[in-house]
Amino acid sequence: MSSLTLQQRTALRKQRQAAQARPEERNDTPRSSSPPPQTPSFPDRLSTLNFSGITPNPFTNGTSSNATNSSSIATRRLMGERIRKKVRLEPSSEAEFTQFIETTSPEEREALLHASVLRLTDLHAKSAQTTAAHYTPSKTLEKSLRPIIHAALLMPNIKYYSGNLSSIIMTVAETSNVKQMPNDDEERDALASWLNKEINNARYQLKKTIAESLTPGNELKNIAVLTDRLISKLGKQFNATLSIYLRVAFIRAEIVKNHKADKFWAAADDELEKMHNRGPQGFVDDLTTLYEEDIEAHGDPADSKCTPSTEMVGDRKPRWYQPLHDNVSKIQRIKIRTASKRKRGDEEEDEEDDGGEEPADKSGEEQENEDPNSNGGRQAGEEDEEDQ
Template sequence: MSRFLDKFGPASQPTATPSPLDDFIQPDLDNFGGPAPPNSNGFNGGHGQQGALTGPLEGFERRPEWNMLPHGPISSAALRQYAQILENRYNISSRTKAALDEFAALNTMEERLMLAIVLLSDGQEKAKQDTWVMTSELKLEIKHYTRVFLLSPRLGAYRGVDIDAHILDVMRESRVKGLPERKEIAQTKTVLEEINTVLTNFRNHMKTKIKDSLSPTSSIRNIGDLTAAILSPTQVKATIQVYLRIAFLRLCMADSTTTTNDQFWVSVDEELHSVRSDMSSEVELSQFFTNVFEADKRKYGDPAATRHQVIEARNVESWIEAVNRKASKVEAKLHRKGNKRPRTGTADGDDDEDSNSGEIASQ
């Protein structure tokens, strides 16, 4: 049962990458198994031992020396068939496959050189991927999306389950440039770490401003001034729904002055979960937040008396509305009071909700 229900509920109001050429220039590499070209009857070239092998190399566990390879003519059809066998066996790019097919069509030294160049180029591209570095543009986008996520009045929990993954999901859905593919596990982990860093920093920013507003001499006591101070790093504009949520956060702060810093957002999430559980409908939930907001105005001042303007919910940008929808899906991590909260996630450190739609909009 929420401790605020009696007062504000409805009833209370009326490694290095190996060179792709290694297999060409190092004749004594181990562990190179595989069949000989399909029309080869053994090694009958003039440089090897005559008749040493009389069949394909299927199951051969070591790579043969260069001077044992067949030097007689091999048809283009046979080479193409052998190329397909190799393509199926080794994980090579489609670009390299095309080059290998082209090489197999003409058994010439020119084609060998062409293939070597393509493989080198392909290896360079792979090396670039292996040394992926997050761009400054992507870091900026992460800041935008993460901050707006925390400011959403529909946010289910401020330190919720997989909140970083939810933020990354909405960035992918919005087709933010520079994000790694889902299969790139290490790169994705780097992005999640950056998201968690922004989460921690911006939660601290929000908490500091809310705490400062409680002082009788504070210049941001009015909810309009407080919200503007919280939004200042984001270059976004609030709606009335943002005021309602900030008023709720301030109520939690005023009622929890003895809560340690690293537990504040946990207590907020638990209170938010309790309020939602106690309300029987969206109408009652909306009335609860409205009652909190009205009490905040009586105590700290009406935002209409300030210079700050709000935007109507229907005028928010589409990407922000997408953030709001995703934020509503975040679930709280519920913990028993008195137990130490377990650390989870990659870097969601010290400080890390469904009402009406459309909560924040760009200026």
């Protein structure tokens, strides 16, 4: 029985039920020869029914159907007049509302309603885009967020330099109760766009300073001096550490590779991903190799007057420091489909991708040839220290 399929088992169950429902037939019981009682004929039963007063079917009677439609339109017009007194509409909207009320076809009314919903969705999306394009956070919120952005890029445990960094910054700001964070969804989306631009600006400044250290005779050539310059922009409570030296050496090694400006941070993250795939110890080993190569090329930190600290932050820790430290190691890369080829007729065309850059990098890396501060970007060191 267990080898039977579900359908076979169901058929057997129905057969058993049918057999149990039939009375037992015994061979010793004679069959009755009398015919079964005759069912009353249909006309006899039909004649007993009273059809007086029943409304004719409007779907089988053209005159009644027209009367019903006219009555329905009149009813909807009265309803529409009542609604107009309660809801004020623009002239164009009022005309569309009248058209909707007087439409007799249910299918057409449904289509009109659906089209109106879609138009409302389009208007909402356009409004959100306009809001995001012109959104600027308050001065207080700017002052709170910029140091978090610049600190994130110098954290020794940052996993990647792009990806969903803007959402990480928002999480840190909310966790540390940064004042004037928006609650409205549209404003939050607009703030995320603003954060992407600020992150791009901060990365631009970081890369620019490290690139300048490679020019002959530059005072920032020694990695200890360079790191001290970078960390000083965060405020007096931050200190350069050996772990940050390793990160700066990694970025400087990527700059030496001469990646295209709009591909730099994506290429750096590609290298980081390979290093992460080697495991924690392999990752540290790779960073150490780059650091030792940097010392050979640009000088030993011991030869400078700078001394690394054991902690990145002293006693006056900003309230956002620990949440930032805990979250930058969770940054996720945003994968973008790569370019592919497909044949169309006898021609083979490339389907160009968007450069393989994360959304946060698209606009920012295009600013490599211009001053990002023209878009409102500022150094963290140009602002007052955040209130503790």
